[in-house]
Amino acid sequence: MRIDVISAVPEIFESPLNYSILKRAQNKGKVEIVIHNLRDYAFNKHKQIDDKPFGGGPGMVLKPEPFFECIEKLKSERKYDYIIFTSPRGKVFEQKIANRISLASNIMFVTGHYKDIDDRVIKTFATEELSIGNFILTGGELPAVIMIDAIVRLIPGVLNDSESALNDSFMDGEVIEAPAFTRPAEYRGMKVPEVLLSGNEKEIKKWKTEQSKTLTERWKNFNN
Structure with a gap:
């Protein structure tokens, strides 16, 4: 381009x-x-x-x-x-x-x-x-x-992880991406949700879907 x-x-x-x-x-x-x-x-x-x-x-x-x-x-x-x-x-x-x-x-x-x-x-x-x-x-x-x-950033090969852009907020219509966490698992008493540490892909996907829905509804309320 x-x-x-x-x-x-x-x-x-x-x-x-x-x-x-x-x-x-x-x-x-x-x-x-x-x-x-x-x-x-x-x-x-x-x-x-x-x-x-x-x-x-x-x-x-x-x-x-x-x-x-x-x-x-x-x-x-x-x-x-x-x-x-x-x-x-x-x-x-x-x-x-x-x-x-x-x-x-x-x-x-x-x-x-x-x-x-x-x-x-x-x-x-x-x-x-x-x-x-x-x-x-x-x-x-x-x-x-x-x-x-x-x-x-959407051009193929620009991002090191091609899946990253596909999972961004708004890529699938008016949908906000679930919140993200990384190491350490606990910081100043704040813990990463247990489900994300479980390794259970089905439960993790379910959690992300629920969180995405909650954040999307909040975003829609902000913009009404």
């Missing part, structure tokens, strides 16, 4: 993309992530990429020209399965969307910053607009990182 990301502040991606699972996925050749600086496609000598909004109002809007130049250049080099704009007005990103996008070969993320992106860019190029929730951030870079992480 190749992921291209367009950003006005590309430095934001340096740390999260170079550690842990995302770094390992790149080292294994499972994914190539390329960050494009929007300012490299600005026309004037000052590398201006934003301007005041027509119709008045606060904030600055990212200009259309740099986006058109960058996106058209990238599209001339390869065919994209998805061109995703991170936006609070988009559909809320969830596990089933990550599952679908993880099957793609080429993805482009277009991230805004400041007030917004000129709407002509979105209408021309977006195949999807995705949000991570009903709140506002300074820019779309962090939502892009979150989505990239959720997508890349």
Whole structure:
């Protein structure tokens, strides 16, 4: 998989993309992530990429020209399965969307910053607009990182244990995974449930199913 990301502040991606699972996925050749600086496609000598909004109002809007130049250049080099704009007005990103996008070969993320992106860019190029929730951030870079992480970890061979992702919460619809425990079996008077130490696979599966059901109901109550 190749992921291209367009950003006005590309430095934001340096740390999260170079550690842990995302770094390992790149080292294994499972994914190539390329960050494009929007300012490299600005026309004037000052590398201006934003301007005041027509119709008045606060904030600055990212200009259309740099986006058109960058996106058209990238599209001339390869065919994209998805061109995703991170936006609070988009559909809320969830596990089933990550599952679908993880099957793609080429993805482009277009991230805004400041007030917004000129709407002509979105209408021309977006195949999807995705949000991570009903709140506002300074820019779309962090939502892009979150989505990239959720997508890349699903690519076969990225995780050392392929079963790990399959058993995660939300992989089987709106179901929360059972709680997890590891050594030591007792810590500060808190003991691991006996059933998990029993070796009885049938009883362990039953316990996990019951715990999953309880946590799922709690999650649904939180979100009602």
